Amino acid sequence: MKKQHYIANAWISHGQGEPIPVTDPSDGSILGEIARGTQEDVNAAVEAARSAIGDTFDGPWGRLSALERSRLMHRFAAAVTERAEELAALEAKDTGKSMKTARADAVALARYFEYYAGACDKLHGETLPYEQGYMVVTVREPHGVTAHIIPWNYPMQIFGRTVGASLAAGNACVVKPAEDASLSLLRLAELAAEVGFPAGALNVVTGFGHEAGAWLTAHSGVDHISFTGSTVTGRLVAEAAAKRHCPVTLELGGKSPQIVFDDADLDTALPVIVNAIVQNAGQTCSAGSRLLVQRGVYEKFMEAVADSFRALRTGPPALGLDMGPLVNRKQFDLVKGIVARAEADGIQVMARGQLHPDAAAAGFYQAAVLFRDVPHEHSIAQQEVFGPVLVAMPFADEAEAIQLANGTDYGLVAGVWTRDGARQLRMARKLRCGQVFINNYGAGGGVELPFGGVKASGYGREKGFEALLGFTVLKTIAVKH
């Protein structure tokens, strides 16, 4: 299997760059190759997007009405639903995620497009009161060409939420998938062409981040950048954007706390808390990777969490176990190294999950690990691991819970488990992060709920109507009459 870029509704590759091998994380074998994007490829994709929009929104995509865009997006959502199994299988093979997670990703992708399809024709401006003799209105216009840099952990979902919102707002998109997980997004671009998107509305250029990604973010023809990935890369992207005054949204990493008070419904909390760290083998930006438990229930709850961890099974994606392999050798070595260092520093492993006997030795399988009594300052309690590793520590009262919860560089999500209504509200207001979930975590992934971070977790919001606004520019028009 050899894949080129998908630009202006055609498979294209410029230049002679060495292709990038596609590795199967379940056994380390080579599945095929993708094109290593050159500067010419990036230029071609941006030019295709610019022509689709047109200089004055008069191109084949730019001139479509909101209703026409909406109908195309609905058709795309239906096509994704129809091919959900094919797309999930492609994603599972490429990323190592379980078929269960990959199926859920395909469903979420369709849902993002449905949601944003329904929003296309509700994106209106306002009439503003002003001095006598004036009529002042605001209109929301697309930025023009938007660049979407996507990581490997949830390619289809992240495509759904950023590209879906951007297309709905009327932008033309250039997508740069992660070099480790490009297959599903190439297929989606082809699918968009099949359902009738005009050439150039959606383009996918594959390649390395420091090449194709960097050329795209520096390109003067890109009017907005939506970046999802690591905090370190996010800084590079923000610097590139700042050099040419290009607006950017950053969806970065996290070290999100799950805070369990003495009065919590522990039976309800337990499976949700465990799932929040093992879902997608912990390779989730919003993973609940720190467990803060009030002293009164610490021992009891930790025993229950440990039992759940011991039952977790990691193995080949096709077996439908709790977790598949990690995405690549680099991530695998990284997670293993972090766990080994914490153990060497004397941090206590309370429980480990199981490795299925069919997990190939050459695959990137990491069993779940639960650490207890972790010092708050230790790097394993401060840095994102991006693997199935949960660090737990006790706290005395609300004040300490807030201090610990807010005490990392990150601020993406927090979960709070308590039956006390006033405390729920106090905690929600004092936590420094973009989303707070009370007695749940993630609210089922809600497409409608704005998502994003503060501090090193980034800025700007994705999902919900808020994301749609971010993909527009507000123009004020004052008419003297």
Ligand code: NAD
């Ligand atoms: P990464 O930053 O290494 O790569 C992300 C993307 O950026 C890839 O497509 C990569 O090719 C590209 N890239 C790399 N260098 C670049 C450069 N100089 N210029 C432009 N693009 C460049 O991240 P990753 O390892 O693929 O993903 C894991 C990270 O993503 C984790 O930190 C995770 O928390 C984060 N993430 C965040 C969210 C969120 O919504 N907040 C969602 C998913 C993942």
